[in-house]
Amino acid sequence: MGRWRPPAEQRSPYITPEGHDTLQQELKGLWQRRNEVVKALAAAAAEGDRSENAEYIYRKKELRELDRRIRYLQKRLPELKVVTTLPSERHRIYFGAWIRVEEEDGSEALYRIVGPDEWDFDPRYISIDAPMAQALMGKALDDEVEVQRPGGPALCYVVAVSYGAPPEG
Secondary structure, three states, X not given: OOOOOOOOOOOXXXXXXXXXXXXXXXXXXXXXXXXXXXXXXXXXXXXXXXXXXXXXXXXXXXXXXHHHHHHHHHHHHHHOEEOOOOOOOOOEOOOOEEEEEEEOOOOEEEEEEEOOOOHHHOOOEEEOOOHHHHHHOOOEOXXXXXXXXXXXXXXXXXXXXXXXXXXXX
């Protein structure tokens, strides 16, 4: 009897051009790294008894992890839709926008709404699927936004919106 897992939650297929380029470069780098690992694995396998060969065991594990990521990227990249057009209403928040918000305590934070495959490229990036991004979508400059956070709902105010470069603050 195998382990049943519920299907993964469907993620948005959108990505910025920069994020798409980064993922393609990662895939290219993974293939290069894989070639190096295969050579090291072959050398470790030639040393004899594989059951006690730490280098062989380590390289097999590393190869498995590389192959998993390569398979994921090869499957995901064709599904992605690169968003290159800017919205007609640039004072509103849509995909790819840089947003400066003022929190209830007076502090300011800068975010950029990006695809779920690129949110971890920069600490200021938030996924379009995140509750914060969902609350901000469609809002305009000077709007008050209620965001559901783990500690409960919080209010923030949209201070600046821009596309391209982060807004000055």
